[in-house]
Amino acid sequence: MSKSFKTFLKHTAKDFHNQSVNPPVVRASTIIFKSMQHLRKTQAKAQKNPLGGHYDYGRQGTSTTYILQKILTKLEESYHVFTTPTGFGSVFLAIFSVVRPGDEMLVADPVYSPTRILTENYLKEFNIHTTFYDPRNLKTLEKSITKKTKLIFVENPGSNTFEFQDLKKIISIAKRKKIFTAIDNTWATPYFFKPIKIGFDMSIVSATKYYSGHSDVMGGSLAVNKKVFNKVKLAEKITGLRLGPDDAYLITRGLRTLDVRLDRHSENAKKVASFLDKNKKIELLYPYKKNSLNYKMWKKYYSGASGLMGLKIKSKNPNSVTKFVNSLRLFGYGYSWGGFESLALHQEFRETGSRKYMSLEKNEHLVRLHIGLEDPSDLIADLKQALRHLK
Numbered sequence: 001m002s003k004s005f006k007t008f009l010k011h012t013a014k015d016f017h018n019q020s021v022n023p024p025v026v027r028a029s030t031i032i033f034k035s036m037q038h039l040r041k042t043q044a045k046a047q048k049n050p051l052g053g054h055y056d057y058g059r060q061g062t063s064t065t066y067i068l069q070k071i072l073t074k075l076e077e078s079y080h081v082f083t084t085p086t087g088f089g090s091v092f093l094a095i096f097s098v099v100r101p102g103d104e105m106l107v108a109d110p111v112y113s114p115t116r117i118l119t120e121n122y123l124k125e126f127n128i129h130t131t132f133y134d135p136r137n138l139k140t141l142e143k144s145i146t147k148k149t150k151l152i153f154v155e156n157p158g159s160n161t162f163e164f165q166d167l168k169k170i171i172s173i174a175k176r177k178k179i180f181t182a183i184d185n186t187w188a189t190p191y192f193f194k195p196i197k198i199g200f201d202m203s204i205v206s207a208t209k210y211y212s213g214h215s216d217v218m219g220g221s222l223a224v225n226k227k228v229f230n231k232v233k234l235a236e237k238i239t240g241l242r243l244g245p246d247d248a249y250l251i252t253r254g255l256r257t258l259d260v261r262l263d264r265h266s267e268n269a270k271k272v273a274s275f276l277d278k279n280k281k282i283e284l285l286y287p288y289k290k291n292s293l294n295y296k297m298w299k300k301y302y303s304g305a306s307g308l309m310g311l312k313i314k315s316k317n318p319n320s321v322t323k324f325v326n327s328l329r330l331f332g333y334g335y336s337w338g339g340f341e342s343l344a345l346h347q348e349f350r351e352t353g354s355r356k357y358m359s360l361e362k363n364e365h366l367v368r369l370h371i372g373l374e375d376p377s378d379l380i381a382d383l384k385q386a387l388r389h390l391k
């Protein structure tokens with residue numbers, strides 16, 4: 001019987017175990033075998049069927065991680081999904097799997113700040129050179145391609161500035177030039193957009209955010225197509241980037257309600273966006289305005305929008321922006337997002353200096369809001385009282 005994905009998410013334990021409603025947490029380093037022959041036989045099976053969940057040592061994961069990978073593979077509609085201890089671990093694994101000294105990479109300018117530091121500074125020491133392109137002008141991408149370009153690393157939408165790119169155009173350029181592609185899809189998750197289906201080789205999601213959904217665990221996923229599977233498998237093995245079974249369990253538990261939570265985050269964010277859009281000091285960085293390029297690009301590829309948005313605030317008085325953020329009572333102040341709760345962060349945009357395309361004007365300030373699962377009318381009332389401080 002074919003099932004919708006919403007139903008599948010609720011029945012994962014039944015599908016994979018036929019025992020308890022929830023899968024057991026299998027913690028293991030050593031796996032015991034009946035004999036040398038049994039160990040060899042298991043290894044031969046793993047060789048023959050690398051997707052079959054055969055393991056001989058805990059670093060390859062246990063049945064708990066295997067279940068999570070199976071669920072995510074179905075959600076992503078990919079060949080396989082690797083799971084890592086953090087979302088950034090998946091970013092690193094994607095790059096490390098295909099890029100070597102002497103190669104070049106193209107990276108979207110407004111990429112997540114640690115991804116920028118990794119590619120711009122750290123990899124340079126290993127003779128891997130990165131060029132940043134303008135997500136709003138893909139000619140800057142095309143003209144930076146050289147014979148050495150190995151990977152195009154996209155993040156959609158861009159961290160902090162939330163631009164949406166023409167993704168099929170990027171894939172078609174990459175395919176023509178035989179360049180690998182990776183995308184950071186943490187904002188939407190494959191619930192709203194499935195990158196492997198439209199032709200990306202690799203797709204990253206920080207499971208710390210919406211997958212787990214409760215701000216109590218960290219993890220990452222890297223979905224791959226068949227073309228890159230062996231490269232990533234080898235890189236996973238030698239880096240030891242393996243998600244622990246307790247964290248895998250919590251992420252599996254969170255996934256049961258991924259659809260319900262994301263639908264509500266989306267609904268709440270739309271209501272908050274409609275309120276904020278009326279404020280003349282604020283430029284909303286969210287796919288909301290129907291005639292904008294960002295909206296069109298979002299609509300072209302996504303079936304929904306999550307709860308993370310940016311506010312570009314025009315003010316000659318930076319203290320008033322700080323006062324606005326500090327006066328919020330229902331929004332926690334802190335890093336990360338994707339949990340059940342609302343959060344705010346005044347982005348200092350420290351890396352502006354190295355950014356070529358995405359910088360702020362003198363009197364512009366950036367505030368990031370994560371719209372949680374609270375009653376949206378309470379969130380709007382809270383924003384209303386805090387916005388009085390904006391001068």
Ligand SMILES: Cc1ncc(COP(=O)(O)O)c(C=O)c1O
Binds near residue numbers: 086089
């Ligand atoms: C877009 C994006 N990608 C990747 C990450 C890294 O995820 P993690 O914090 O799980 O390492 C983050 C974290 O904030 C993020 O916002």
